[in-house]
Amino acid sequence: MAEHTQILGSDQHLVATFTPATTSAPEGVPVIALLTNSGVIPRSGPHRMNVHLARRLAAMGIPSVRFDMSGLGDSRRTDSTLPVVEQWVADTRTVMDAAQQRFGCAKFLMIGFCSGAEVAHLVALEDPRLRAILIWDLYAYKSLQTHIRTTLFRLRRAGVGGLLRKIGERLAGALPRRRPREHEVGRAVEVNMVPPLNVFAQRIQKLVDGGVELLFVYCGGEPEWFNHAGQFRSMFGRYPFYDRLGFHYLTVSDHLITTAAAQQAFLAMTDEWIGRQVLPAVRTPAQPR
Amino acid sequence: MDITIRRFGRPGREMVGVHQGATPAGAARARVLLCRPLGQEGVRTAAIFRVLGERLAREGAESLRFDYHGTGDSPGEEQDQTLSGWIGDTLAAHEQLLDGREDIPVIWFGMGLGAALALRAALRARKPPTQLVLWEPVLDGPTYVRQLMEGHRRELERMFRVPWTRLVRSGKAVEPALPGDILGFQVGDTLAQELQQMRDLELAPLLRRGLRLLCAVSGEQGRALAALKGHPALRLHTVVQQTDWMSSQAMGTAVVPPDLMKAMLATLD
Numbered sequence: 001m002a003e004h005t006q007i008l009g010s011d012q013h014l015v016a017t018f019t020p021a022t023t024s025a026p027e028g029v030p031v032i033a034l035l036t037n038s039g040v041i042p043r044s045g046p047h048r049m050n051v052h053l054a055r056r057l058a059a060m061g062i063p064s065v066r067f068d069m070s071g072l073g074d075s076r077r078t079d080s081t082l083p084v085v086e087q088w089v090a091d092t093r094t095v096m097d098a099a100q101q102r103f104g105c106a107k108f109l110m111i112g113f114c115s116g117a118e119v120a121h122l123v124a125l126e127d128p129r130l131r132a133i134l135i136w137d138l139y140a141y142k143s144l145q146t147h148i149r150t151t152l153f154r155l156r157r158a159g160v161g162g163l164l165r166k167i168g169e170r171l172a173g174a175l176p177r178r179r180p181r182e183h184e185v186g187r188a189v190e191v192n193m194v195p196p197l198n199v200f201a202q203r204i205q206k207l208v209d210g211g212v213e214l215l216f217v218y219c220g221g222e223p224e225w226f227n228h229a230g231q232f233r234s235m236f237g238r239y240p241f242y243d244r245l246g247f248h249y250l251t252v253s254d255h256l257i258t259t260a261a262a263q264q265a266f267l268a269m270t271d272e273w274i275g276r277q278v279l280p281a282v283r284t285p286a287q288p289r
Numbered sequence: 290m291d292i293t294i295r296r297f298g299r300p301g302r303e304m305v306g307v308h309q310g311a312t313p314a315g316a317a318r319a320r321v322l323l324c325r326p327l328g329q330e331g332v333r334t335a336a337i338f339r340v341l342g343e344r345l346a347r348e349g350a351e352s353l354r355f356d357y358h359g360t361g362d363s364p365g366e367e368q369d370q371t372l373s374g375w376i377g378d379t380l381a382a383h384e385q386l387l388d389g390r391e392d393i394p395v396i397w398f399g400m401g402l403g404a405a406l407a408l409r410a411a412l413r414a415r416k417p418p419t420q421l422v423l424w425e426p427v428l429d430g431p432t433y434v435r436q437l438m439e440g441h442r443r444e445l446e447r448m449f450r451v452p453w454t455r456l457v458r459s460g461k462a463v464e465p466a467l468p469g470d471i472l473g474f475q476v477g478d479t480l481a482q483e484l485q486q487m488r489d490l491e492l493a494p495l496l497r498r499g500l501r502l503l504c505a506v507s508g509e510q511g512r513a514l515a516a517l518k519g520h521p522a523l524r525l526h527t528v529v530q531q532t533d534w535m536s537s538q539a540m541g542t543a544v545v546p547p548d549l550m551k552a553m554l555a556t557l558d
Contacts, residue, residue, distance in 0.1 A: 003364065005294045005305050015294070015307065017362055042335045044362045047473030051362065066362070073335060074307045074354075076292070076343065157450070220461065221449045252461055254448035256537055259462060260470040 003054075008098045009091065015074040016067035016095050017043065018102055019054040023061045029105040031131065031282040033057050033064035034092065034120070038113030038136075038256075042073035046113060046256040047263065053111060056267060060274065062109075065099045067091070069119070088119045093127055100129070107131050107282045109213075111270065114138070114255070124212050125203060132213035132278040134270060137255055139194045140218065140226040143234035149227045201239050208241040213281045215273050219262075220251030246277060291346075295353065297385040304363045304378055306355030306385065309342040319394045319557055320386050321345055322418070323354040324379055326401030329440070329472040330534040331361060334400055337545045341398070341553060348557055350396075353386040357406075368468075368477035372406065372487065379410035383418070396420040396556050401534060402427045405487070411495055420501045420556050423490075424549060425528060428506075428513055430487025434467060440535030441465040441472045447538065472535060489513065496522050503552060507531055526552060 005017040021029065035050040037043060043066040044051050050066040057064050068075035069088040080087055092110075100106050109132035112120035117138040124130040142150075155163055195203075207214060218226040229249040236242045248269055253262035291310035298304045311317040323338050325331045342352045357378045359365030379397075387395065395418040399407035404426030411417045427433040442453045445462050456462040465471050467481035476484075492502060492514065504514060505526040517523050529548045 003305075005296065005362065007292060007294060015292075017305070040336060041332055042361065044332075044356075047329075047332075048361070048367070074292070074339060076339070153450075223450055254445060254461075256448060256473065258445060258448060258473040260475070261463075263473070 006098075009078070009094050011078045011080070013070060013076045013078045014067055014091055014094060015043070016065050016098065017054075018099065019058050019064045019066075020103070021061045021063045022058045025061050027283075029061070029063060029103050030279055031062055031107045031109050032096075032099045032103050032105050033062050034095065034099070034108055034110040034130075035064055035066035036092065036110075036112070036116045036119065037069055037072045038116050040072060041113075041256075043068045047258060049113075049257055049263065049266070050111075052263070052267065053270065056271065057274075060271070062274070063099070063103045063105075065095055067095045085119065085122065089122050089126065092119055092123045096123075096127065096129060109133070109274070109278050109282070112136060112138075121203060121207065121214075124207050124210075128210065130212065131282050132215075132274075133207075134215045134217060134273065136217050137219055137222065137226075138216070139200055140222070140231065141197045141235045143231055145234065146227055146231050150224045153223045153227065197235065201236065201241075204236070204245070205239065205241050208244045211281065211284070213246070213277050214244075215246035215248065215277070217248045217250055217266075217269070219253045219255050219257075220249070221254035246273060248273075292342075295355070295385055297355075298358060298378065298381050302358045302365070302374070302378070302381075304355050304358050304382065305361075306353050306382060307342070308386075309346050309352045309354075311349045311351045312346050317349060317351040317393060319345075319350040319396055321350050321352040321553075322379075322383055322386050322395065322397045322407075323352055324382075324397060324399035324403035324407045325354065325356070325361070326399075326403045326534065327357070327360060327375075328437075328474040328535075329444070329537065330401045331356075331403075333534050333537065337400075337549070340545050341550065344550060345553070345557075348554060350557055351386075353382060355382045355385075366475075368475040370477065371479045372409075372483040375406050376410045376413065379406050380414055383410070383414060387416070391416055394419040396422065398422040398424065398553060399426065400424045402433065405490060408490060408492070408495065411500060412498070417495075417498055417500055420503070421495065422503045422505070422553060422556060424505045424552075425507065425510075425534075426490055426504065427487070428490045428510055430484040433487070434484050436535070437471045438465045440533070443533075444472060444536060447536070492517055492523065496520055503556065505549070505552060 003017055003019050008014050038046050054064045069091045071077040096108055106129050108130045110120040111134040113136045117135040120133045232247045252265050257263050257266050293308045295306040295308050338354045342354055345352050356363040357375045359367050359370040397407045397418045404423035411421055446453050449456055467476050468478045501522045503524045505528050507528055530546055
């Protein structure tokens with residue numbers, strides 16, 4: 001497989017690796033996949049997931065480009081004064097232009113991990129070429145059940161001793177705090193400001209109306225963020241677009257898809273989504289947004 | 290800042306690297322080969338390598354950072370890799386950086402397992418570097434394997450926020466083993482054996498070859514190198530801030546340790 005890495009962008013600041021398809025369909029390239037950073041992880045992706053995805057997609061007849069956004073991986077910061085997320089949206093569109101030129105296709109799907117998902121949905125709002133997004137661990141909105149489960153999780157984690165200690169702390173005000181153990185230290189979800197639910201819902205509505213395929217996936221490693229499958233319905237069930245969203249709760253996986261079992265489950269889920277939803281969708285004409 | 294993509298290595302063992310030219314363009318005062326650590330440590334330290342390349346460029350040094358075959362953005366499968374293969378990759382990257390020009394000093398910088406690979410490659414290099422900077426090198430394989438296993442458990446505990454024993458009981462994790470997947474990366478049979486057989490870092494043969502060495506170690510690692518203390522070509526540095534490079538979370542630590550940058554810039558003088 002002849003991958004090609006190049007530098008692109010008006011400031012020559014972006015580094016991107018293009019992977020051609022290894023099989024071809026009679027109708028030509030159906031869609032190009034965009035793969036990018038998750039937080040500060042380079043373009044190879046969490047545990048090299050973007051490289052694995054690129055190879056599997058190539059075998060499915062889908063070329064891809066994995067790239068570092070400005071200031072991440074090998075891409076340097078640009079001289080632009082745009083806010084960082086706007087710059088990343090612009091970077092993505094620049095890469096789309098280059099990929100379109102290289103592979104001769106104007107339809108894209110994007111697999112966005114965490115902050116990459118934030119960029120992906122913002123790109124899709126601006127650029128009708130982006131026709132499908134896998135949204136990994138993006139914004140979550142808590143329901144009553146989420147709060148109850150979070151409280152139970154905390155109680156279980158603290159144990160009886162920890163619970164009594166916490167009660168004591170509440171009562172006494174300032175008992176010396178013991179240092180938290182590794183598993184008690186929270187992980188900051190690497191997305192920017194979470195928009196209000198109604199704002200995010202408006203964006204989703206716009207994307208769904210425009211025919212964008214959306215698959216929301218949440219990992220099983222965020223017990224205080226997204227902690228049961230029903231939370232997805234509680235977030236979006238009231239909206240008319242709900243039945244048109246894809247959703248998967250990948251409980252075997254942590255946020256960075258660390259274990260082999262999680263990686264296999266993620267890849268199988270992605271293959272299935274692309275085959276069942278994305279490829280049929282990109283073969284139909286885009287709707288105006 | 291002038292960067293170009295370099296694709297090199299023999300057929301079937303290609304690698305991708307980023308060459309960063311010195312600024313202003315022209316004759317560089319030094320060439321620096323940047324050898325990454327492997328696996329999760331490679332991911333976590335990616336920013337160090339970009340920032341270091343950019344800083345060196347501003348000081349008039351060109352650099353090449355690269356992904357070994359089967360790692361990062363380079364072709365190849367992780368589970369097929371070996372230490373000897375990566376030592377060969379380091380030598381290929383060195384030749385790529387030299388590009389037939391042998392007129393100015395060449396410095397190698399390696400971190401973690403990348404430092405251990407650089408050291409072994411320097412012993413085999415046709416024209417070795419003038420200086421070698423080993424930052425928190427892997428001193429011996431069995432200890433490194435143990436640290437990987439501990440790092441794997443610690444990372445999953447942190448990610449799921451559940452104690453390890455409960456995580457295993459839930460089926461979300463299994464005890465790490467080699468060969469197998471550690472911290473999200475596949476380690477194959479040969480690499481697993483090589484790591485277990487990798488013994489103490491041998492600096493003396495390099496010193497005999499006339500290289501200057503800077504070895505940055507933690508206090509505990511320093512004791513293992515005490516016998517060489519006082520050698521005029523060896524400088525031991527104690528790392529100021531201990532960082533868990535196997536963790537995906539920075540936990541408030543610096544992206545680039547300040548003493549690392551300072552030490553690297555000092556090698557140019």
